Amino acid sequence: MAGAGGFPSRGVWRRPGLRWVDVLVGAALVALLYGLLKLAPSLNAPFLPGQAPTTVSTDPANLPFYAVRSLLRMFIALVLSVLFTFAYATAAARARRAEKVLLPVLDILQSVPVLGFLSVVVTAFINFFPGSTLGLECASIFAIFTSMAWNMTFAFYHSLMSQPRELDEAARVMRLTKWQRFWRLDVPSGMIPLVWNGMMSFGGAWFFLAASETISVLNHQYALPGIGSYAATAIGKGDLREVGIAIGVMVVMVIGVNVLFWRPMVAWSERFRVEESEAAERPRSVVLDLLRRSSLPDLMARPLRSAGRALDEAARPFGLAEHPLTRPDGRERTGDVFFAGALAVAVLYGAWKALGYVRGSVGLGEFGHAFALGAATFGRVALLLVVATVVWVPIGVWIGMNPKVTRFAQPVVQVLASFPANFLFPFATAAFVALGISLNAGSVLLMALGAQWYILFNVIAGASAIPSDLREAMTCFHIGGRLRWRCFILPAVFPYYVTGGITAAGGAWNASIVAEVVNFGGHHLTATGLGAYIAKATGTGDFPKILVGVTVMSVYVVALNRLLWRRLYRLAETRYAL
Template identity: 65%
Template sequence: MALLRTFPSREALKRPRQGVIDLAVLVGAAALLWVVVRLWHGITVPWDETTAPSTVSTDPAELPYYAARSLLRMFAALALSVVFTLVYATAAARLRRAEKVLLPVLDILQSVPILGFLSVTITGFIALFPGSELGLECASIFAIFTSQAWNMTFAFYQSLVSQPRDLDEASRLLRLSKWQRFWRVDVPSGMIPLVWNGMMSFGGGWFFLVASEALSVNNHSYALPGIGSYVATATANSELGRVLLAIGVMIVLVVGVNVVFWRPLTAWAERFRVEDSESAQAPRSLMLDLLRRSRIPRLLGRALGWLVAPLDRMMAVFGLAEHPLRTSPARRRVGDVIFAVVVLGSVAYGLTEMATFVVDTAGIAEVGHALLLGLATFGRVIVLVVVATAIWVPVGVWIGLNPKISRLAQPVVQVLASFPANFLFPLITGVLVATGISLDWGGILLMALGAQWYILFNVIAGASAIPNDLREAAANLRLPRKLWWRKLILPAIFASYVTGGITAAGGAWNASIVAEVVSYGPTTLTATGLGAYIAQATGSGDAARILIGVAVMSLYVVGLNRLFWRRLYALAERRFSL
């Protein structure tokens, strides 16, 4: 009797290969954990405020370690920013009374420059961890967090308030729990803008890396091991070759983070696109394919499944995951009155204390001086936003609508956006000195290097999120180019552009503190503006002028947001949401 030849099933053939993939994922995770543990030992070393070094070694052999320390700070700040974004933006979008406070507070937080946060928080973090470098490390991470969180929060809030009502009605009809509503509806609907703005915020963190690692507050200078402090020390020592070497390491870091982290994340976010037809060319990532074929992520998801019930109960307590229910007009009016009295009373008390302190120290005339300096910086911000809009809106639409172009341009755009432009300030300072161009004009270019990318990234996100069926309908109708822009593209990207515009303007104000005072060796150029005013007050430890500068900058930013950007937000929510 002849023996029947049997062939292994397809699943049996896949098992050995899947085992190799699981092993590769485990080895990668173990290596990453080992690196973090090794870096943690350097973070918790003994540290004395009086003998702490104000510079770091510029030996090129130290650059890999410095780069790893900086990268760890960046991802720690990104994790904090994501948690803050999900909680704060959801509360602002879902709690009616809280929105009236949370949005103005977010405007103020966005307007406060990074040096303003450092001057207030660094002493507290050092006191929280006495005798350990961990306090200074936390201050640095918090400073990077303040350069990342606001942009992501604005983007996620905008996605929640412009969420299609069909999704809200479906959630209620399906009786989704609070956590299910948040995790299955709210987060997926805002995932594409959240990922792209997270990428942009990560780039913003690189921009302020020098200010967050080479700290100069209240007449004290501290330096943490990192690539930002390496560049600061090399710049102060006029070591142009070391600066160029650090720039090369930064490019390798940015490209590596793009390949290993952001590229897989943007490809994964495509699953949350809301449309009836699928794009012919979806973005892909080898790293994402590897993780999808591994069983490790699924096993981790099952292991963490017990967290769902506690999170659901917590969200039910605060009511964050659904639109507020209707209440009687009388009860609503009473609640609004009580809420307004508490808020206005707190604001009045704070303003009174601040005014008393300013009058007793710098004098009230200093406020008028700061307001005039603010006008100069305000003019630079307006020029930056107008020029960046004219240049990057067409480019962003072109990239967002073309998968092939996006695949090629995304790494380039990420390198340009994530690269800390202030690393180039020493080179630009030399050019300004050689050409005789005033920093009053050159400062616009320096501010643009860090702020213009907010518009580009948000427009790319908005264009890539346009449903494919709408694009096919426009193509079938053969819309003329002008009508195509006016009826499809501009309305579709309008909400994303507003988010990019408001964060670009806020980023430009924040960037002014490093763009209006630039140094290379013994040469220092100073522009007339509020950013230079705050930078000089922070360096000398002048608390009164720091307070005045931060308050005036907040006044300009909040005023611009209230009078202009918020009206555009309301227009986007009312007329241009799908």
């Protein structure tokens, strides 16, 4: 049955040969699977609360194992954050009634510090997995999750709300199901900001890694093997050599994660950019190029594509994406009033019970003291946001609008943003003591090390997302200088800046807990503020004061979001969405 000379049939039936790139990708997958299998037994080791270690060994030989354990926790928390983001942000953007509840709840969740979550969940997870370290692992992963999820959720919610109207109409005209619309329109249109904010959230989680792996709550201390607990132990001993070793390992980890994961993700997400003219230069990744040249990813994705087609068919009974994103204000007004009333009753009842608990323990006057301390921390947060805006918005625009600069600057920014600044606190403490600087002023710098990057990353994402045809139009019309900034650049990056600002503010409040109390060796510095108040109450197990501190911090953050950031969000959605 062969054609002339037999060549056609031989070409049809011959399988493609094994290439070196397939061997390389396959070896990497085998190594990853082997590492996960080796780690699995240690995640479920026997554990007794009274005999739990409070520190870890600082032998440098243990650092590779510690680094892998920390990375595993980080990536599990990242996966959970993505799933939470898809579910929560979609519900808030699509359901009018749910939005009125979910956004304020998200504001509150973002304002609750990591230690506030730990004080509640540690005991619950330990009781859920009795006699096993899996409970502590879950508590640590949950703490890391709380430092990632909120920023990603805000970013994806904003991308859904600023979706172009013509794409919304196209989805309804094509009779897409809700499931199809989510994966073919919602996720692709929000992929670029989701990747950039996921990268920023991952970097922000490094900041709280020490607090997540060395858990000190309710007069109990637990230490899990990890690079964060290693650094916490070295800082407690006052050994600068061991702290320096931890910093070196952390830099290697951050660069490795950036090269092997985030850089390929940034380059891959460019395929979802919506524009009429192609950019002159796009981000590149050697790792992504290798994966695209290999046939293994395609073979592994075939079952997923088959499952996706099956889910497409199964989702049809749940209805079509036939309703527009924005509905008239007058619709569902009666239901909204009833729903808001029921929610108000539930909130008032919970607040009454909490006030009764505080009144019977430390007294309601403790709220006045906490609000006064919160005013001091609020001043530091406001100063940080103003300075970060003035410094990082121009730099972020310069990086985002120049692909050649982005290629070199993005890894540097990623290292700076991902590096846990509290690893530098011992050196900062020594400098503050030597120079006679009070932590009341120095804590602003320490908070900035963990919070300012949210603004920079979001501005970079916004500037890089500006369509190339608009940039070319500005160049063709010779629009430059202040007019270009006022009428083109600032409006284009404004929605992204708002997302970065709201998460930077929340991150600064969270960072105040570790920035207003610094310990190194025999030095103990404390600033006057709400963060120090919560840190002290958490360490001593004073639950009434923990409740007071977390409540006051939530009030400050939610009030700031309601009075400032939400209004800016609405402005971004109505006037500055491209």
